[in-house]
Amino acid sequence: MSVSELEYAGAALAEAAARAEKRIGALPEPASRSPEQRAVADAVHEGVRALRAGFMDEHADAVYDRLTEHRSRYLRLAELVQAAADAFPGLCPTVAQMDDELSRPQAAKEGREIDQGIFLRAVLRSSVSGPHLMDAMLRPTDRALSLLPEFTRTGVVEMEAVRLERRDGVARLTMCRDDCLNAEDERQVDDMETAVDLALLDPSVRVGLLRGGVMSHPRYRGRRVFSAGINLKRISSGGISLVGFLLRRELGYIHKIFRGLLDDRPGAGGWRARLTDKPWVAAVDTFAIGGGMQLLLVFDHVIAASDSYLSLPAAEEGIVPGMANFRLTRFGGPRLARQIVLRGRRVRAAEPDAATLVDEVVEPEAMDAAIERALAALDSDAVLANRRMLNLADEPVDALRAYAAEFALQQALRIHGEDVIDKVGRFGARSS
Incomplete structure (x- = not known):
């Protein structure tokens, strides 16, 4: 032309x-x-x-x-x-x-x-x-690159929505919006992408963990909560944008968890691997609603407390639940996916259908021990290579791109x- x-x-x-x-x-x-x-x-x-x-x-x-x-x-x-x-x-x-x-x-x-x-x-x-x-x-954000020296030195970065701590080779991401049950907004998306970038950039991190923190919200005070999904109040006030939240979330940190980080700094990946990726564990306490449940679909191992539940209230909210429509049938099959997305079915961790969505269901008091076992099991070079190939087969990048369009x-x-x-x-x- x-x-x-x-x-x-x-x-x-x-x-x-x-x-x-x-x-x-x-x-x-x-x-x-x-x-x-x-x-x-x-x-x-x-x-x-x-x-x-x-x-x-x-x-x-x-x-x-x-x-x-x-x-x-x-x-x-x-x-x-x-x-x-x-x-x-x-x-x-x-x-x-x-x-x-x-x-x-x-x-x-x-x-x-x-x-x-x-x-x-x-x-x-x-x-x-x-x-x-x-x-x-898939490239690291400027904010993450600016914080990388501090994180490499101290192993801790405190942000408004996420606390990141490196301990024993594990990047432990804790969602800490304790007043709103980790309901997602643009602040949380920015903090999450920064934390994921740092976990992937730091060569001493071998495995990542995502868990919700302890809440101060009156209904769940003192309990851990994974996520209440998108902040509907922020949508109503006009604070949830297409570019800054809805698309950045999917093509930014969630895709980085699944696919890895495109890091072209000298000596980063070299000829061996175009992307820097690591295994990830998610731990669900109380509930994973909406965007919280969407997140679980890109993790390598999901542990859920027996009293928790998962849901995608897309029909109630009226919006499209991110990439869940693209990924959910791969996990639970088309019938369960339609029940969850179109009819708002809530899946409790203790019921049989949850076995297609989570890897382990344990009693709440056993969560910490189960998490440490899962992290140890994923900490190997063989796991890293095989999860990379599984993800490539399960979700070719061009298929995701066509859906994202x-x-x-x-x-x-x-x-x-x-x-x-x-x-x-x-x-x-x-x-x-």
């Missing part, structure tokens, strides 16, 4: 997007629109989004090459959508538009993240650009769906 073709198509999109913005700007704010005005806004958005999708269908690789200097630069998701907004006006929301959008409650947003979803879907489903973006998200758009549409806004709004009202 010639440069002039791309420039011509980009100019036509920019002109159409500017006209659409002018029409949207003439309407009241989203929360104040009448049904008729909402219909007008929907029609305007629909028209220009069809143009964006068509533009990306035709020019995704040319656009991505422009933004990454022919794939010589690795841009993470947030950097990529910002670069797209700057280089191709009207393709993605500008920084100012997104700052305004993210300052609003979910019910008062324009839905601009849908435009980011259109863009990212096209990039991810490209067999040329998609793998490069997946690699960009469609997830980018479908989740953007879902978080701006009227039913989701209504549900999380009612939850926020109950919690306030």
Whole structure:
């Protein structure tokens, strides 16, 4: 494709997007629109989004090459959508538009993240650009690299949402949002990715462990809790974003736990292995709800207390449960997956079906001993090599990429769906 073709198509999109913005700007704010005005806004958005999708269908690789200097630069998701907004006006929301959008409650947003979803879907489903973006998200974050000397020296990093401690060759990650039952938000995603990066970067770490800490929440005071899933109150207030949470979580630290870290520092991996990966154990106390249950699907060994349970309340919340729809049938089969995802079935650790989702069920007082046994069993070079090959066979990266491409758009549409806004709004009202 010639440069002039791309420039011509980009100019036509920019002109159409500017006209659409002018029409949207003439309407009241989203929360104040009448049904008729909402219909007008929907029609305007629909028209220009069809143009964006068509533009990306035709020019995704040319656009991505422009933004990454022919794939010589690795841009993470947030950097990529910002670069797209700057280089191709009207393709993605500008920084100012997104700052305004993210300052609003979910019910008062324009839905601009849908435009980011259109863009990212096209990039991810490209067999040329998609793998490069997946690699960009597997690289260590700047924050982790800055903390690595401290962690290497002390073996401890304390963050708001996660405490990381290295002991006896084990990186012990403790989720410590004790006031909200480890409900996930963007702070937790950032802290988790930092902790996972540090565990993978530190050569003295051989195995990783993830467990929930002791809670101060009134209903579970003094008990360990794994995770209550996504923070619905934060969705309602507008604090859960497509790029900063929903996609970063899946293509960042969760994929790193499963696949490993792309570390191209001198002497890091060399010719033996492109990725630095390690075995991981998860320990579930009390419950693993929503995103907490999603996490378990990438771990090598899962231990659950006998009084705990797992659930994916996707139908209740109205959103897509991350990559669980992609992974869950591999564990429990299609019937159990549909019962959990579509009907909200709660699986208790002590019931037979839990055997497909967890490796061990032990009494709560036996959790510590079971964890140490599992960590010791996974601490070998043979385990590391074989888990790498099992993961490659179970989940080829291109299959994940194809799912992630469609997830980018479908989740953007879902978080701006009227039913989701209504549900999380009612939850926020109950919690306030």
